[in-house]
Amino acid sequence: MVNELPNDVLDNFRRSDLYHNSFLIGNDEGLQSALKNSKENGLRDMAVSPAQGKLLKLLAQSIGAKRILEVGTLGGYSTIWLAQALPEDGELVTLEISEQCAKVARENLQTAGVRNVRVVVGNALETIGTLRHEDSFEPFDLVFIDADKENNLHYFRGLNLSPDSLVDNVVRGGKVADLSQSNSQIEGVRKLLEALKEDKEVEATTIATVGEKGYDGFLYAVKL
Ligand code: DHB
Numbered sequence: 416m417v418n419e420l421p422n423d424v425l426d427n428f429r430r431s432d433l434y435h436n437s438f439l440i441g442n443d444e445g446l447q448s449a450l451k452n453s454k455e456n457g458l459r460d461m462a463v464s465p466a467q468g469k470l471l472k473l474l475a476q477s478i479g480a481k482r483i484l485e486v487g488t489l490g491g492y493s494t495i496w497l498a499q500a501l502p503e504d505g506e507l508v509t510l511e512i513s514e515q516c517a518k519v520a521r522e523n524l525q526t527a528g529v530r531n532v533r534v535v536v537g538n539a540l541e542t543i544g545t546l547r548h549e550d551s552f553e554p555f556d557l558v559f560i561d562a563d564k565e566n567n568l569h570y571f572r573g574l575n576l577s578p579d580s581l582v583d584n585v586v587r588g589g590k591v592a593d594l595s596q597s598n599s600q601i602e603g604v605r606k607l608l609e610a611l612k613e614d615k616e617v618e619a620t621t622i623a624t625v626g627e628k629g630y631d632g633f634l635y636a637v638k639l
């Protein structure tokens with residue numbers, strides 16, 4: 416995991432999330448069973464937190480998103496949050512490399528009663544390109560990038576259309592900004608940042624997040 420916060424600090428943020436959530440976020444059986452079923456099937460515990468999931472939903476709602484693309488489905492937890500923002504005739508396409516994750520995600524989506532989601536199995540570097548060539552292709556309003564961090568930039572550029580994009584895990588416990596550190600995931604974030612610096616058609620910002628999932632952050636990019 417990205418988190419390397421001491422346990423007492425993490426407990427503090429976990430308590431804070433739970434406290435705020437107790438006012439702002441109701442119990443949702445579909446979301447809760449998604450986490451339970453994902454765990455029972457051995458999926459890694461790296462879904463967004465409830466507070467982050469709700470932010471995704473509110474963001475999608477506030478831009479009136481009708482079509483959402485997600486890169487990296489895992490067990491479909493964030494998928495369910497995002498799908499809740501869609502109108503009846505909206506669609507969410509989510510790309511997942513692992514057959515096993517996709518299977519669990521489909522179960523979770525069904526249990527949650529979410530219908531307008533298509534889980535596409537395969538390497539997103541390839542499937543993201545084929546989406547554009549589908550006969551019925553329509554542009555996406557929002558993209559949530561939460562897959563292998565190495566390919567952030569490829570996913571960001573993947574549609575050649577640059578809708579609003581939200582990229583997860585761009586702070587990584589502060590390691591992205593620590594130039595003495597390097598690994599392929601950190602470099603994946605740095606490449607995205609360098610490209611955004613040069614891109615005069617996109618405005619973006621990073622918001623660091625801290626909570627029950629530790630210390631990380633989202634980058635939000637909007638095409639001008
Ligand atoms: C990891 C990946 C994620 O998308 C995340 O939100 C947290 C951790 C990981 O690969 O460890």
Ligand code: MG
Pocket residue numbers: 461462463561583584
């Ligand atoms: Mg993530």
